[in-house]
Amino acid sequence: MSPRLRIALLLAPALLVVGVFVVGGVLQAVLQSLGFAPVVGESQWSLDAYRRVLADPAVHASLLLTARVSLISTAAAAVLGTALALLVRRLGGRRRLAVLFHGTLAVPHLVGALAIGLLLAPSGLLSRAAYRLGLVDSVQDVPALTQDAFGWGIIAEYTWKETFFVAVVALAALGRRVSDLEDVASTLGASRWQRLREVTLPVLAPPVAAASVLVLAFVTASYEVPRLLGRPYPTTLSVEAFQRYRDIDLTSRPEAMALAVLVALLTTLAALAYLRLVGGLARRSL
Amino acid sequence: MRRRRHERDHERDAAARPAADQPASGPAARVAVRDLVVRFGSTTAVDGLDLDLEPGSFTALLGPSGCGKSTTLAVLAGLQRPDAGSVRIDDVDVLGSPPEHRPVGLVLQKPLLFPHLDVARNVGFGLRMAGASRAHERAEVRDMLRRVRLDDLGARRPHELSGGQEQRVSLARALLRRPRVLLLDEPFSQLDPELRDDMRGLVRRLHDELGVTTLFVTHDRDEAVDVADRVVVLDEGRVVGAGTPEEVYTRPDTLATARYFGPVNELTGEVADGRFTSHDGTLAVPTGATAGPAVLVVRPEALALAGDAAPAAYDVRVAVKEVRFAGTHLVVETALADGTALRAHLPVGSAVVPGGAARLALSPERCHVLEGQR
Numbered sequence: 001m002s003p004r005l006r007i008a009l010l011l012a013p014a015l016l017v018v019g020v021f022v023v024g025g026v027l028q029a030v031l032q033s034l035g036f037a038p039v040v041g042e043s044q045w046s047l048d049a050y051r052r053v054l055a056d057p058a059v060h061a062s063l064l065l066t067a068r069v070s071l072i073s074t075a076a077a078a079v080l081g082t083a084l085a086l087l088v089r090r091l092g093g094r095r096r097l098a099v100l101f102h103g104t105l106a107v108p109h110l111v112g113a114l115a116i117g118l119l120l121a122p123s124g125l126l127s128r129a130a131y132r133l134g135l136v137d138s139v140q141d142v143p144a145l146t147q148d149a150f151g152w153g154i155i156a157e158y159t160w161k162e163t164f165f166v167a168v169v170a171l172a173a174l175g176r177r178v179s180d181l182e183d184v185a186s187t188l189g190a191s192r193w194q195r196l197r198e199v200t201l202p203v204l205a206p207p208v209a210a211a212s213v214l215v216l217a218f219v220t221a222s223y224e225v226p227r228l229l230g231r232p233y234p235t236t237l238s239v240e241a242f243q244r245y246r247d248i249d250l251t252s253r254p255e256a257m258a259l260a261v262l263v264a265l266l267t268t269l270a271a272l273a274y275l276r277l278v279g280g281l282a283r284r285s286l
Numbered sequence: 287m288r289r290r291r292h293e294r295d296h297e298r299d300a301a302a303r304p305a306a307d308q309p310a311s312g313p314a315a316r317v318a319v320r321d322l323v324v325r326f327g328s329t330t331a332v333d334g335l336d337l338d339l340e341p342g343s344f345t346a347l348l349g350p351s352g353c354g355k356s357t358t359l360a361v362l363a364g365l366q367r368p369d370a371g372s373v374r375i376d377d378v379d380v381l382g383s384p385p386e387h388r389p390v391g392l393v394l395q396k397p398l399l400f401p402h403l404d405v406a407r408n409v410g411f412g413l414r415m416a417g418a419s420r421a422h423e424r425a426e427v428r429d430m431l432r433r434v435r436l437d438d439l440g441a442r443r444p445h446e447l448s449g450g451q452e453q454r455v456s457l458a459r460a461l462l463r464r465p466r467v468l469l470l471d472e473p474f475s476q477l478d479p480e481l482r483d484d485m486r487g488l489v490r491r492l493h494d495e496l497g498v499t500t501l502f503v504t505h506d507r508d509e510a511v512d513v514a515d516r517v518v519v520l521d522e523g524r525v526v527g528a529g530t531p532e533e534v535y536t537r538p539d540t541l542a543t544a545r546y547f548g549p550v551n552e553l554t555g556e557v558a559d560g561r562f563t564s565h566d567g568t569l570a571v572p573t574g575a576t577a578g579p580a581v582l583v584v585r586p587e588a589l590a591l592a593g594d595a596a597p598a599a600y601d602v603r604v605a606v607k608e609v610r611f612a613g614t615h616l617v618v619e620t621a622l623a624d625g626t627a628l629r630a631h632l633p634v635g636s637a638v639v640p641g642g643a644a645r646l647a648l649s650p651e652r653c654h655v656l657e658g659q660r
Contacts, residue, residue: 188415194415
């Protein structure tokens with residue numbers, strides 16, 4: 001048996017699952033978004049669903065919220081994750097703390113959302129602590145941080161979880177080689193801040209950027225956190241798509257699928273950007 | 287009145303590199319290392335090392351892997367804190383100074399170029415850190431790239447360079463700050479042999495042009511002998527020999543040095559009345575060494591096949607054990623009457639056959655007696 005055939009056979013079960021559930025699902029979404037819905041007697045091909053969702057103010061609000069939540073969460077996670085990795089390296093004990101980070105990564109977002117809810121909800125730990133400390137007259141005086149219009153609760157959950165993801169990536173990149181580059185920079189007259197600004201951060205930038213693109217793609221498309229911590233309106237694109245999908249009026253199914261396809265396009269763009277960054281990173285490390 | 291921008295730049299550039307306009311021999315510094323001790327846990331990497339580098343000298347720090355030579359270099363560069371000892375550069379104790387405040391340039395085994403910067407920005411890094419203007423940086427980088435024969439590669443990225451080019455960029459980067467001491471830590475060990483020869487020549491030429499005090503760490507004795515004016519041999523964290531390449535090769539201070547410089551014959555014996563006599567009594571050569579136990583060392587190429595004429599005073603009879611062809615010469619393994627092994631490098635075509643006997647001529651001036659060693 002040729003090695004190629006052997007590899008293909010070994011991969012076949014996984015490829016079959018991916019083919020049926022992912023490619024099949026995406027294909028079905030694309031078809032339905034283009035009006036192919038025999039269930040409700042529609043089989044005319046059109047871009048009407050796209051026109052309708054792109055003209056819908058609810059979708060505009062949803063797009064704005066999705067962009068705000070994903071960009072702020074990603075930027076915060078990138079900055080905090082990088083800072084955390086640098087701090088951990090400086091404190092030493094990198095391996096032990098890295099284990100702690102990995103443990104945090106294993107916590108599902110669903111659990112994370114519930115935890116953030118318990119912490120930030122109007123009757124949550126934060127409000128009660130502020131009340132007990134006399135900082136506010138009643139728990140209602142604490143500004144709403146969950147089910148709020150801005151999406152602070154969602155941002156807080158994603159920032160918390162994804163900070164550790166970025167920190168793990170950054171810590172892995174902060175190996176011996178970066179230390180050596182910093183040593184060389186110091187012998188070339190670079191002070192501690194100059195080393196950070198001119199060497200460490202630029203060297204860390206590609207892996208952190210690659211991790212950030214993954215975070216951005218995930219946050220843009222994820223469902224459970226905005227569903228639990230966000231308002232019913234406006235809500236993020238994925239929640240909006242799911243709400244329309246579950247509408248008793250089956251004619252709104254193509255709009256749901258159009259939204260799903262738009263989300264998939266956004267994440268595909270993010271994935272392409274990721275591959276480009278990783279490719280550049282591989283060339284640099286040659 | 288507001289000063290013109292180029293006047294401010296000029297002042298800044300002068301501050302960035304005060305030694306730039308001095309003659310090439312000006313910046314060289316004197317280095318004195320005393321009683322240096324570096325420990326890593328229970329392992330002593332450097333054990334009471336003393337080292338002196340004269341201004342403008344080119345010294346090779348030679349020794350096997352793990353003998354403490356790279357650690358010594360790291361201490362000089364400020365990247366390793368010693369447990370004891372002092373390091374003075376021009377009579378100034380620098381141990382309290384961080385690396386960025388030491389007048390030292392460092393080139394390591396790996397080029398370690400900054401991957402996010404092109405060649406020109408890599409080379410100009412030190413000047414930028416010192417606050418030099420872009421115009422000054424560009425001019426200096428251009429000049430340095432010309433010196434290392436990389437004139438046209440300023441815009442390339444490190445991953446677009448060959449190993450030799452990368453190392454030349456690394457060298458240019460270290461030299462652009464006009465360090466007063468240049469530290470080279472096995473910079474050519476990852477290059478192929480021809481490129482290594484080329485780089486050795488380049489380093490030597492740059493040293494002669496810039497006159498910087500240079501310390502070159504290597505485990506390659508041929509490289510050390512080829513490039514340096516002075517060789518310091520390290521073993522287990524201590525200096526076991528020092529001198530010009532010829533001195534350490536022909537008149538080593540210790541057996542360790544003699545052995546490190548390649549095959550050497552060692553004959554144990556006694557010195558008495560100005561003569562060294564081997565234990566079996568077959569060999570006796572005059573020496574200035576003091577009386578007592580001693581070891582006579584003689585290189586294989588210092589032995590020659592005695593002619594058919596009457597035996598000379600310092601000829602020795604040997605049994606030929608093995609003859610091997612080594613390209614430029616024959617390696618002849620022999621033994622004295624008491625079984626002491628003696629290796630000779632003889633011209634190809636010499637009349638020696640395994641199992642036969644031969645007479646080897648020994649030249650007293652090419653023998654070296656080490657006092658008190660076994």
